[in-house]
Amino acid sequence: xxxxxxxxxxxxxxxxxxxxxxLLTVTxxxxxxxxxxxxxxxxxTEALEGLYRDMVLVRxxxxxxxxxxxxxxxxxxxxCLGQEAAQIGSGRALAAQDHVFPSYREHGVGWTRGLDxxxxxxxxxxxxxxxxxxAEHNFSLYTLVxxxxxxxxxxxxxxxxxxxxxxxxxxxxxxAVVAYFGDGATSQGDVNEALxxxxxxxxxxxxxxxxxxxxxxxxxxxxxxxxxxxxxSGFGVPAVRVDGNDVLACYAVTQEALERARSGGGPxxxxxxxxxxxxxxxxxxxxxxxxxxEEDYWRTRDPIDRLxxxxxxxxxxxxxxxxxxxxxxAYGEQIRDYCRSIPKAESSRxxxxxxxxxxxxxxxxxxxxxxxxxxxATEGAQR
Amino acid sequence: xxxxxxxxxxxxxxxxxxxxxVAWKVAVGDVVTVNQALVEIETxxxxxxxxxxxxxxxxxxxxxSGATVEVGTPIVVIDTDxxxxxxxxxxSPAVASGSxxxxxxxxxxxxxxxxxxxxGYGTKxxxxxxxxxxxxxxxxxxTSQAAPSPQPAPAPAAPTxxxxxxxxxxxxxxxxVSVDAGAAAPSSTVLAKPPVRKLAKDLGIDLNRVPGTGPxxxxxRGDVEAAAERSEPERQASYPADDRPWLDxxxxxxxxxxxxxxxxxxxxxxxxxxxxxxxxxxxxTVFQTVDVTKTMxxxxxxxxxxxxxxxxxxxxxxxxxxxxxxxxRHPTISAAWDDATQEIVYKHYINLGIAASTPRGLVVPNIxxxxxxxxxxxAVALGxxxxxARAGRTTPAAMSDGTVTITNVGVFGIDxxxxxxxPGESAILAFGAISERPWVHHGKIKPRWVxxxxxxxxxxxxxxxxxxxxLADTARTLADPAQGLIWx
Numbered sequence: 070x071x072x073x074x075x076x077x078x079x080x081x082x083x084x085x086x087x088x089x090x091x092l093l094t095v096t097x098x099x100x101x102x103x104x105x106x107x108x109x110x111x112x113x114t115e116a117l118e119g120l121y122r123d124m125v126l127v128r129x130x131x132x133x134x135x136x137x138x139x140x141x142x143x144x145x146x147x148x149c150l151g152q153e154a155a156q157i158g159s160g161r162a163l164a165a166q167d168h169v170f171p172s173y174r175e176h177g178v179g180w181t182r183g184l185d186x187x188x189x190x191x192x193x194x195x196x197x198x199x200x201x202x203x204a205e206h207n208f209s210l211y212t213l214v215x216x217x218x219x220x221x222x223x224x225x226x227x228x229x230x231x232x233x234x235x236x237x238x239x240x241x242x243x244x245a246v247v248a249y250f251g252d253g254a255t256s257q258g259d260v261n262e263a264l265x266x267x268x269x270x271x272x273x274x275x276x277x278x279x280x281x282x283x284x285x286x287x288x289x290x291x292x293x294x295x296x297x298x299x300x301x302s303g304f305g306v307p308a309v310r311v312d313g314n315d316v317l318a319c320y321a322v323t324q325e326a327l328e329r330a331r332s333g334g335g336p337x338x339x340x341x342x343x344x345x346x347x348x349x350x351x352x353x354x355x356x357x358x359x360x361x362x363e364e365d366y367w368r369t370r371d372p373i374d375r376l377x378x379x380x381x382x383x384x385x386x387x388x389x390x391x392x393x394x395x396x397x398x399a400y401g402e403q404i405r406d407y408c409r410s411i412p413k414a415e416s417s418r419x420x421x422x423x424x425x426x427x428x429x430x431x432x433x434x435x436x437x438x439x440x441x442x443x444x445x446a447t448e449g450a451q452r
Numbered sequence: 453x454x455x456x457x458x459x460x461x462x463x464x465x466x467x468x469x470x471x472x473x474v475a476w477k478v479a480v481g482d483v484v485t486v487n488q489a490l491v492e493i494e495t496x497x498x499x500x501x502x503x504x505x506x507x508x509x510x511x512x513x514x515x516x517s518g519a520t521v522e523v524g525t526p527i528v529v530i531d532t533d534x535x536x537x538x539x540x541x542x543x544s545p546a547v548a549s550g551s552x553x554x555x556x557x558x559x560x561x562x563x564x565x566x567x568x569x570x571x572g573y574g575t576k577x578x579x580x581x582x583x584x585x586x587x588x589x590x591x592x593x594x595t596s597q598a599a600p601s602p603q604p605a606p607a608p609a610a611p612t613x614x615x616x617x618x619x620x621x622x623x624x625x626x627x628x629v630s631v632d633a634g635a636a637a638p639s640s641t642v643l644a645k646p647p648v649r650k651l652a653k654d655l656g657i658d659l660n661r662v663p664g665t666g667p668x669x670x671x672x673r674g675d676v677e678a679a680a681e682r683s684e685p686e687r688q689a690s691y692p693a694d695d696r697p698w699l700d701x702x703x704x705x706x707x708x709x710x711x712x713x714x715x716x717x718x719x720x721x722x723x724x725x726x727x728x729x730x731x732x733x734x735x736x737t738v739f740q741t742v743d744v745t746k747t748m749x750x751x752x753x754x755x756x757x758x759x760x761x762x763x764x765x766x767x768x769x770x771x772x773x774x775x776x777x778x779x780x781r782h783p784t785i786s787a788a789w790d791d792a793t794q795e796i797v798y799k800h801y802i803n804l805g806i807a808a809s810t811p812r813g814l815v816v817p818n819i820x821x822x823x824x825x826x827x828x829x830x831a832v833a834l835g836x837x838x839x840x841a842r843a844g845r846t847t848p849a850a851m852s853d854g855t856v857t858i859t860n861v862g863v864f865g866i867d868x869x870x871x872x873x874x875p876g877e878s879a880i881l882a883f884g885a886i887s888e889r890p891w892v893h894h895g896k897i898k899p900r901w902v903x904x905x906x907x908x909x910x911x912x913x914x915x916x917x918x919x920x921x922x923l924a925d926t927a928r929t930l931a932d933p934a935q936g937l938i939w940x
Contacts, residue, residue, distance in 0.1 A: 136486075136487045136503045138462075138464070139462065139464060139500070139501075139502050139503050140459075140462060140502075140503065140505035141459075141460060141461075141462025141463070141505075142462075142505070144463070144466065145466055351464060351465075352464075352465040352466045352497065353497075353498075354497055354498030354499070354848075356498075356847045356848065356849055357498075357847075357848045357849065358849075360849065405486070405505075
């Protein structure tokens with residue numbers, strides 16, 4: 070088993086199961102791992118059903134949002150289809166005080182933070198620059214610029230350090246920060262700079278890379294000579310490669326990394342090997358650059374299917390699944406209704422939240438713009 | 453009462469302005485559920501299925517398959533309350549836009565939230581209803597409005613002045629939505645004042661076809677009147693009913709003697725590919741006539757063969773196999789010219805292209821790694837490829853990275869042709885019609901099944917000798933399929 074370089078094992082190129090930390094196989098069987106099995110031992114059937122529910126409802130949200138884009142209700146939608154285990158597993162390992170910097174596909178992580186996902190729709194409908202208060206759930210706004218938030222996360226983590234919220238031993242006080250990004254972002258300067266700063270400062274940050282195999286149309290093998298997690302060792306950041314479609318393994322490795330961060334052990338780089346089953350966004354057509362055979366292969370490794378197989382084998386009643394389907398249907402309807410009722414935002418809102426405090430220049434621009442807009446409205450009314 | 457909701461064509465990519473309606477998946481009267489596929493559309497970026505935003509009964513399809521539709525155009529009306537009571541006095545039903553556009557009565561509230569593009573950025577009609585305050589802008593003059601071309605050149609700015617005898621196309625109101633849409637969209641580059649535009653519209657003159665003689669190329673009233681006069685004498689149709697469009701989406705000219713059909717995606721791509729190929733690769737074509745009687749016997753036997761019961765065995769299958777065998781003997785023909793790097797790319801595989809005539813135009817999908825297939829696998833692949841192409845479902849991936857192509861012109865009953873290379877490929881085989889002809893066989897004239905083959909090659913990298921050998925070997929297997937045992 071060649072899986073990580075944290076525990077003295079030799080890294081290896083490839084994405085076979087043998088190369089990944091795995092606790093739940095494709096066929097839904099639990100496997101033992103000497104380091105990580107103990108970290109999920111406390112998850113009983115009810116907890117597993119909870120993880121399953123998380124994934125199913127997040128997928129429904131994602132599917133509905135994709136359809137809403139096709140209805141003309143959203144300008145754009147980035148799907149998280151296929152990445153639910155990586156997002157739910159890692160997200161459920163977080164403590165309330167931990168802080169997340171997502172990119173733009175982390176709907177599942179938002180869900181675990183308690184964010185009402187419908188708020189995500191505001192931005193993609195073009196009515197808001199964000200959609201939620203980052204402080205409310207310790208979940209920052211989506212970052213559309215690839216990888217830039219890895220720096221924000223590192224800086225935030227260094228702030229946490231300076232606040233003294235690291236290594237106190239108080240489980241309610243010690244904080245970790247997580248930056249979520251994709252395989253493509255590892256090619257960006259920002260991510261590499263973030264790794265440099267995080268490493269030398271022992272910043273309490275976890276770099277959670279969802280390697281979904283495709284940076285839009287660019288496959289991972291055209292971006293790296295080595296498995297992405299090996300990037301970590303060059304920076305002096307412990308790294309681990311996990312089966313990103315295994316919700317339990319994602320939970321376990323993230324929990325370990327968070328503990329390292331909170332206790333003052335510094336950053337960790339996690340590569341969660343998963344697959345973007347949908348398009349990059351609704352503007353993309355993946356059939357132009359990848360094969361049906363590849364998509365079919367990953368369909369057999371669906372993260373939701375394997376947990377379902379496990380639950381069924383463990384005796385979860387069919388009523389659980391039926392009730393969940395009904396819940397998902399009702400949720401889908403709520404999402405559609407909500408999306409169509411999102412009000413048109415006042416243009417002047419673009420001036421809000423630019424600076425934390427009052428700002429003279431922004432204020433004068435706001436005043437000018439308000440007057441300018443009022444002029445349009447008057448003219449329109451007279452016609 | 454029945455509640456009718458319109459569905460407007462959304463912008464499924466970022467900033468797209470139009471899409472082609474490829475195929476409706478529903479018909480009037482069908483019951484649809486939310487997110488059921490309604491229609492397949494093709495944009496500049498991809499083929500996309502649009503899911504229904506409403507549950508209900510399809511009341512009207514507002515655009516036909518094949519039409520090009522601007523984003524924001526209503527394409528279908530769905531009755532979301534078909535079991536509701538009819539309106540008391542039979543007034544015309546209120547139609548509400550599905551996404552906040554114009555609404556009637558108590559249906560979806562009307563506001564100015566969106567224009568053509570329903571959400572997000574892009575073209576916005578709502579903005580056009582507002583005007584900046586007068587103080588903010590200097591007084592407008594016609595010239596300032598028509599200012600995009602900076603130089604005051606005397607040359608007429610009208611894009612394509614019609615040839616003197618050229619009739620002016622005009623839309624026929626009977627011709628349906630697509631025709632209306634085609635003619636109604638005015639070109640923004642035409643310079644003409646509003647009254648002149650109105651006159652042209654009333655007379656059915658397309659301003660794109662009128663040369664402007666006014667200052668800066670502006671089309672004057674006189675220009676339009678002259679254009680109308682020119683088309684007047686040609687207005688007689690030469691035979692009954694020829695003033696109707698012959699082709700979907702076409703616009704009949706004013707004299708009823710021509711139909712103009714906008715170039716759509718597949719046609720446009722074919723045109724680009726053929727021009728690129730014909731004017732970059734110097735083509736040379738070699739011909740051979742061959743007695744394929746034994747191939748015909750083999751085809752007849754394979755049709756009886758149980759192993760081939762699930763496929764359609766045709767002479768094209770044997771021709772494909774014969775060509776593959778010939779290429780394996782002369783692999784350097786499976787190559788491409790890389791002009792950018794000044795290299796010849798030799799391909800260690802054969803992705804065998806098959807030119808397929810489909811309702812949407814010519815497409816050339818290829819059978820990947822055809823050299824690895826046995827005859828049965830090849831037959832299955834050929835059948836799948838043809839069926840997919842006819843259904844209009846050929847993917848861009850299926851059309852990329854071809855190496856050598858066969859065009860089966862014989863199905864149209866003709867002897868052969870000089871095929872143009874599929875761009876990026878080095879050879880193409882035309883397979884002519886197979887017919888019985890008098891032929892010298894064992895010293896006597898006998899009726900034999902004979903066909904003609906033509907092989908075009910890119911002479912930059914393939915010399916006549918190589919092409920001739922490939923053609924001769926292909927012909928040899930077709931003349932005696934047993935040769936395949938020796939070469940296979």
